[in-house]
Amino acid sequence: MEPLAPHEKIFVDSEFAEDENHGALGCHECHGGNPKDPNWKTAHKGVIKDPSYPDPSSTCGTCHDDIAENYETSFHVSLAPSKKMINMRADPDKAVHSKVDAARESHCNACHSSCGQCHISRPESVEGGLLDGHLFQKRPPMQEVCTACHGSRIGKEYLGEIEGVPPDIHKQKYFKCDKCHKADEMHGDGKDYANRYDVENGPKCLDCHKDIYDAKSENAKNHWIHKDQVSCHVCHSMPYNNCTSCHVGKDKQGLKFYKIKGSFIDFKIGINPLRTEKRPERFVTVRHIPVDQGTFKFYVKNGLTNFDKLPTWKLATPHNVRRKTPQNKTCNACHGNEDLFLLKKDVKREYLKANKDVIVPPNLIPEKRRDD
Amino acid sequence: MSRQGVMQAAGNALAFAVQDQRRIKMKPIIKYGASIVLTLAVFLLVLPARHAAWSAQEENHCFTCHTNARKLIQITREIAKARGDKPGASAETEGEG
Numbered sequence: 227m228e229p230l231a232p233h234e235k236i237f238v239d240s241e242f243a244e245d246e247n248h249g250a251l252g253c254h255e256c257h258g259g260n261p262k263d264p265n266w267k268t269a270h271k272g273v274i275k276d277p278s279y280p281d282p283s284s285t286c287g288t289c290h291d292d293i294a295e296n297y298e299t300s301f302h303v304s305l306a307p308s309k310k311m312i313n314m315r316a317d318p319d320k321a322v323h324s325k326v327d328a329a330r331e332s333h334c335n336a337c338h339s340s341c342g343q344c345h346i347s348r349p350e351s352v353e354g355g356l357l358d359g360h361l362f363q364k365r366p367p368m369q370e371v372c373t374a375c376h377g378s379r380i381g382k383e384y385l386g387e388i389e390g391v392p393p394d395i396h397k398q399k400y401f402k403c404d405k406c407h408k409a410d411e412m413h414g415d416g417k418d419y420a421n422r423y424d425v426e427n428g429p430k431c432l433d434c435h436k437d438i439y440d441a442k443s444e445n446a447k448n449h450w451i452h453k454d455q456v457s458c459h460v461c462h463s464m465p466y467n468n469c470t471s472c473h474v475g476k477d478k479q480g481l482k483f484y485k486i487k488g489s490f491i492d493f494k495i496g497i498n499p500l501r502t503e504k505r506p507e508r509f510v511t512v513r514h515i516p517v518d519q520g521t522f523k524f525y526v527k528n529g530l531t532n533f534d535k536l537p538t539w540k541l542a543t544p545h546n547v548r549r550k551t552p553q554n555k556t557c558n559a560c561h562g563n564e565d566l567f568l569l570k571k572d573v574k575r576e577y578l579k580a581n582k583d584v585i586v587p588p589n590l591i592p593e594k595r596r597d598d
Numbered sequence: 599m600s601r602q603g604v605m606q607a608a609g610n611a612l613a614f615a616v617q618d619q620r621r622i623k624m625k626p627i628i629k630y631g632a633s634i635v636l637t638l639a640v641f642l643l644v645l646p647a648r649h650a651a652w653s654a655q656e657e658n659h660c661f662t663c664h665t666n667a668r669k670l671i672q673i674t675r676e677i678a679k680a681r682g683d684k685p686g687a688s689a690e691t692e693g694e695g
Contacts, residue, residue: 231674233673233674236674240661240665252658261658262658262659337695360664467694469693476688477690479688481685481687483690483691484691484692484695485693486693487693489693
């Protein structure tokens with residue numbers, strides 16, 4: 227994504243006045259400030275850069291009330307699952323817990339979004355800047371908004387920026403994010419979900435690929451054999467990015483930083499850590515996430531004493547789906563192929579306990595087939 | 599339909615009405631009444647549209663300044679100069695976010 231020059235970030239296209247809905251409002255009605263003051267320094271007193279965060283009810287919500295009423299339950303605003311996961315890992319002692327909470331709020335929660343930071347500007351976490359001169363974007367542009375934040379994992383995978391790995395087949399069919407991720411999913415529906423996979427109106431491969439189990443379908447037999455055993459991604463994902471050991475802190479000037487020790491491209495099949503009726507598959511693709519026992523140690527010692535309560539290899543839906551992948555080339559490309567499975571030897575010693583339920587025991591690796 | 603479209607449609611309706619009046623012999627009172635009603639309708643359609651388009655710009659220094667790239671370059675340079683060499687983000691950040 228091309229960075230914007232400082233003046234480009236705040237340039238307003240005069241065409242905005244022709245917007246029959248939003249152009250009818252005075253700038254100050256949403257942003258505050260004094261439009262009659264010709265001195266820009268004093269005119270900006272009290273100006274709110276993003277009037278839709280943290281509460282859009284008096285701006286966007288005055289017309290889009292049906293969307294704004296669920297605003298707080300949108301993961302893009304609340305980042306609720308991340309908060310829940312950190313809380314589960316945090317030390318129960320109130321003083322320690324509150325320090326972890328403050329650090330999480332300051333670092334992890336800085337990557338939130340809002341109505342404005344998807345539909346009017348680039349998100350603040352990527353330095354903001356108006357999209358198309360403040361002309362409202364019904365569908366946020368993929369690379370300036372979606373993959374600007376979801377870049378190192380989803381963006382790189384989807385756009386084919388991992389060396390030697392082709393882009394997602396849906397990208398080659400010119401799909402933008404909103405083809406699968408609809409507004410209802412993005413905006414929240416008022417429910418407090420534990421994680422994004424539980425969101426009712428989230429995308430499902432079967433929404434489009436309805437006929438994979440039909441007798442006439444080319445691979446119906448294979449799809450039936452593997453139904454509820456493996457997730458779609460186990461057969462159809464390419465290798466993807468994994469991150470490890472994120473540490474956050476502040477430098478000598480008081481500026482926040484993060485350090486990710488390393489990221490690596492890999493493909494691992496693990497035991498489904500979130501197995502439910504909706505996700506009955508035993509095997510899923512798992513991705514290593516950046517959390518570490520010492521993530522918040524700059525702020526508090528032993529902040530995550532319950533670290534082992536959750537795995538560091540998480541259920542993943544990599545965005546580099548292909549019809550043909552190395553692991554679905556033949557039966558034995560996967561069956562009996564230990565390299566594809568998350569084994570004890572693949573997990574760092576200090577993370578073994580946390581990942582005990584995700585690691586695939588050798589006896590569960592499907593045996594090599596003789597008839598392949 | 600966009601506001602421009604509505605205005606065009608109203609204009610067309612007026613033109614047709616005038617042509618109709620020429621073709622059909624109407625009582626003068628109906629003829630004048632119809633003209634007044636149509637003129638009023640067009641006026642009512644045009645007025646709010648123009649008002650809406652003007653709202654963001656009328657006597658509004660926000661709008662005049664933020665739509666002027668030259669002014670914005672000058673101001674953002676001024677801000678950067680005042681800020682000096684103060685970095686916006688920590689140089690200690692490492693790795694992919």
